[in-house]
Amino acid sequence: MWFKKDIEMKLDRKNPPPYRQIEKINILQAKKEVLFNGIPVYTIHAGSQDIVKIDFLFHAGTWYQEKPLVALFTNMMLHNGSKNYSAHQIAETLDFYGAQMFVNADKHRAFLSLISLNRHLEKLLLLVEDILKTSLFSEKEFDILRNKEKQRFIIEQSKVSTLARTKFNEVLFGTDHPYGRFAAEQDYNNLKTEQLKAFFQRLYNGSNCEIIIAGRIKTNTLSLLDKYFGQNDWVKKQKLISAKNILKSDSEKKHIINKDGAVQSALRMGKIMVNKLHPDYLGLQVLNTVLGGYFGSRLMSNIREDKGYTYGIGSALMSLEKVGFFVIMSEVKAEVSKDTIKEIFFEFDKLRNELIPVEELNLVKNFMLGEMLSSIDGSFALAEAFKSIHFFGLGYDYFDTVVNEIKTITPEKLNSLANKYLQQDSMYQVVAGKY
Amino acid sequence: MIKFDKFVLKNGLRVIVHKDNTTPTVAFNLLYNVGARDENPKKTGFAHLFEHLMFGGSVNIPDFDKPIQMVGGENNAFTNNDITNYYITLPKENIETAFWIESDRMLSLAFSEKSLEVQRNVVVEEFKQRYLNQPYGDVWLLLHPLAYKMHPYNWATIGKDISHIQNAKMKDVKDFFYGHYAPNNAILTVAGNVKTSEVKMLAEKWFGMIEPRKITKRNLPKEPVQEKPQTKKVIRDVPYDAIYKLYHTCGRMHKDYHTTDLISDLLANGKSSRLYNSLVKDKAMFAELDGFVMGTIDPGLFVITGKLMKGVSMKDADNAILNELAKLEKDITERELEKVKNKYEANIVLSEMSVLNKAMNLGYYELLGDAGMINSEIDKYRSVTIKDVIRLTKKIFVKNNCSTLFYHSNK
Structure with missing residues (x-):
């Protein structure tokens, strides 16, 4: 007979094979170099592919804009023409050398990231230099981009998830704060190229710039950066001025946005919490993971796996530079919006009133350590890990603190955090769809 | 140039090993040669529903996710018109956990009624979230039947109609499993800081005694040449x-x-x-x-x-x-x-x-x-x-x- 009974009998399929908990996380640290004109360059030399990623970072996020969309459009327009390259030539050059250029502006920073094979790097740095120093903001290119983005915005507004997310941030931070302020259709019409030019002149320059390189860094890479970005004429003496930003949460906790014909409701719940500079932050990350931070979390087990109300539900503790916030996100069957909220509060109660069983907590600890290990896997990931501490002024010893906190935190400590932070009446609730 | 070793177990399971010593994690990928094209036109969306059921417990292990999370790993899967693909990443020290758990669900599922009922609901919600409640969300439900009249690419992976998922019965689930999930219809790839000899030993140990099964013969109708716009x-x-x-x-x-x-x-x-x-x-x-x-x-x-x-x-x-x-x-x-x-x-x-x-x-x-x-x-x-x-x-x-x-x- 084919079936090998003898082996089958010896094999214990019921119990897991022995495993090892992750002892220590070894992180390859970024090394700091400085260009001739003082721009700091952080280098992470790792990996076997002959490729590098270079991030140019500027303090040019929405934190510094006076009018909506200015930071975003200034950043997006970097693709759309400079003194020596038209928009088409920029795209053509990048594609011809198989390179990728991404731009992005978030709350505090604006990025331009280049991914390039080493053998073409110099030609592409020449291009990036032209973009970062001489972008033109032509009316024609701006008009096309604006109309396109406006249409995209209007499509986004027809999604319940967008409606809920926007409202949630608005009520948490208020519309006079960059974390809570979103553009309206009218803002697209009011935007002017002059505003973008002025923002670019003010913030995209060497004195407001940091560079991070990750990948297989060649011996001449730094001198190339010096050649194109290290000159004194790209540095201005200036003080960084932020916009007037006032944080004011809404006094009303519950917000419903009705949408006809919605077959699901988008749900956002949460509150302002701490960021990673606060001593409670790491404990709260563990608590959040238990609640909704992984596939086997309590919210997923209850609301998806037990009730089948949703395709997915999760929670997160987001650390922004000025403050952190906690959010639960889901899209649920329209007729169970209320029941879902009830179940979420039930899970809060449990965390406040009962200790997390040791077995469950061990699982979460091991999961988080594994996640940490994969979050530093590869040179590009190492660059992201570096940003996650650098933006908060933290050093690499922070990662040791994280590992230690995850390993040693007790159910009692988590229970006291739940009682401090997860009070039902402190939570904002936003439902878009049907309620 | 990516170097790899390949061997085949006696039961037909193909195994590929790629050594990459620059990473602390191992990727464990199990591909089953079954997709939405293998479905009965009256029971569409089944390959994908089945992918969900694969996480509802196997014959010896009640929960699939927990043991992987316990060893610091992550796992997921996807289904398309051609294949169903399951993958786990985990610290290389704990690689045996992946062999243990994946081999058990190839051996047999728990076939729990509760799991079937819940996953039917979850997939229906996925259908709504992705296809009904988004602007332009139903496009692919329209495009597949527009282009294909005969071939089973006629339907999207999620299925033709929500009712096909709602009506899924345990017998359908069992038939699907035994007709498609088998060592002789799968390819295992292990990549990371591993030795081929180690992978071979573990593959023999955990998958070696799973019997080959009679795979449902694939005999798909050909799409005729389109003759007019x-x-x-x-x-x-x-x-x-x-x-x-x-x-x-x-x-x-x-x-x-x-x-x-x-x-x-x-x-x-x-x-x-x-x-x-x-x-x-x-x-x-x-x-x-x-x-x-x-x-x-x-x-x-x-x-x-x-x-x-x-x-x-x-x-x-x-x-x-x-x-x-x-x-x-x-x-x-x-x-x-x-x-x-x-x-x-x-x-x-x-x-x-x-x-x-x-x-x-x-x-x-x-x-x-x-x-x-x-x-x-x-x-x-x-x-x-x-x-x-x-x-x-x-x-x-x-x-x-x-x-x-x-x-x-x-x-």
């Missing part, structure tokens, strides 16, 4: 009009595939592509315009999707696309072809930074016939000539080969 018009509650054009092309293993793929790059990959430059930028007729090949194993589709700018008529939009397609054969240059080849090559280098990507690709190429394709595909792309592009452009972009969906806004 097809169009469909729908009106939906969306802010802007959209247009979708589909052209029948060859399958993934055909010698023309690489040229077809490069044609899609010439036309629509990125900001330097033809469609983008002409119709999104210069003429500003579209807010978005995209083009790609489906890459399916059986003869596939060349797809063009566009969202129109307000004020542009459907007819003008359609003609503008046709005009660009017709221009390609007249003015393509060597430099332009060189550009898309360079881009392809750089993307390959980039994708090989991830050990999980490498594992998935090795498994998929093995299914196509040879894991070694992971290294040889680049030469096929490199050898495409302008003549090839012109010949295929003339063949693909003809009226009678085209299906068009006019997706009108009600506003």
Whole structure:
């Protein structure tokens, strides 16, 4: 007979094979170099592919804009023409050398990231230099981009998830704060190229710039950066001025946005919490993971796996530079919006009133350590890990603190955090769809 | 160059091992040679529903996710028209956990009624979230049957109709499992800082005694040649009009595939592509315009999707696309072809930074016939000539080969 009974009998399929908990996380640290004109360059030399990623970072996020969309459009327009390259030539050059250029502006920073094979790097740095120093903001290119983005915005507004997310941030931070302020259709019409030019002149320059390189860094890479970005004429003496930003949460906790014909409701719940500079932050990350931070979390087990109300539900503790916030996100069957909220509060109660069983907590600890290990896997990931501490002024010893906190935190400590932070009446609730 | 070893267990399980000592994690990828094309037309969406059920406990292990999380790993899966693919990443020290747990669900599932009931609901909610409650969400539900009349690419992976999922019975689940899930219908790839000898020992230990099964014979109807243009018009509650054009092309293993793929790059990959430059930028007729090949194993589709700018008529939009397609054969240059080849090559280098990507690709190429394709595909792309592009452009972009969906806004 084919079936090998003898082996089958010896094999214990019921119990897991022995495993090892992750002892220590070894992180390859970024090394700091400085260009001739003082721009700091952080280098992470790792990996076997002959490729590098270079991030140019500027303090040019929405934190510094006076009018909506200015930071975003200034950043997006970097693709759309400079003194020596038209928009088409920029795209053509990048594609011809198989390179990728991404731009992005978030709350505090604006990025331009280049991914390039080493053998073409110099030609592409020449291009990036032209973009970062001489972008033109032509009316024609701006008009096309604006109309396109406006249409995209209007499509986004027809999604319940967008409606809920926007409202949630608005009520948490208020519309006079960059974390809570979103553009309206009218803002697209009011935007002017002059505003973008002025923002670019003010913030995209060497004195407001940091560079991070990750990948297989060649011996001449730094001198190339010096050649194109290290000159004194790209540095201005200036003080960084932020916009007037006032944080004011809404006094009303519950917000419903009705949408006809919605077959699901988008749900956002949460509150302002701490960021990673606060001593409670790491404990709260563990608590959040238990609640909704992984596939086997309590919210997923209850609301998806037990009730089948949703395709997915999760929670997160987001650390922004000025403050952190906690959010639960889901899209649920329209007729169970209320029941879902009830179940979420039930899970809060449990965390406040009962200790997390040791077995469950061990699982979460091991999961988080594994996640940490994969979050530093590869040179590009190492660059992201570096940003996650650098933006908060933290050093690499922070990662040791994280590992230690995850390993040693007790159910009692988590229970006291739940009682401090997860009070039902402190939570904002936003439902878009049907309620 | 990606090096790998390959061996086959007595029960037919193919195993591929790739050593990468730069990473602390191991990718464990198990591909089953079954997808939505293998479904009964009256029970569609089943391959994907089944993927969900694979997480509902196996014969000896009540919960799939927890033991993996316990050892610091993560896992997930996806289903498409051709394959179902399960993957785990975990610290290399704990690799045996992956063998233990994946082999148990290949051995047999728990077949719990509760799990079936819940996953039916979850998949119905997934259907709603992705296909019904999003602007333009139902497009793929419309496109599959528009292009395919006979072949089971006639339906999307999620299924033809929500009722097929709602009506799924335990007997269907069992039949599907024993007809498709078996060592002789699967490919295991392990990539990371591992030794082939170690993988071989573990594969023998955990998968070696699972019996081969009788696999349901695949006998799919061929899609007849389309003989006239097809169009469909729908009106939906969306802010802007959209247009979708589909052209029948060859399958993934055909010698023309690489040229077809490069044609899609010439036309629509990125900001330097033809469609983008002409119709999104210069003429500003579209807010978005995209083009790609489906890459399916059986003869596939060349797809063009566009969202129109307000004020542009459907007819003008359609003609503008046709005009660009017709221009390609007249003015393509060597430099332009060189550009898309360079881009392809750089993307390959980039994708090989991830050990999980490498594992998935090795498994998929093995299914196509040879894991070694992971290294040889680049030469096929490199050898495409302008003549090839012109010949295929003339063949693909003809009226009678085209299906068009006019997706009108009600506003």
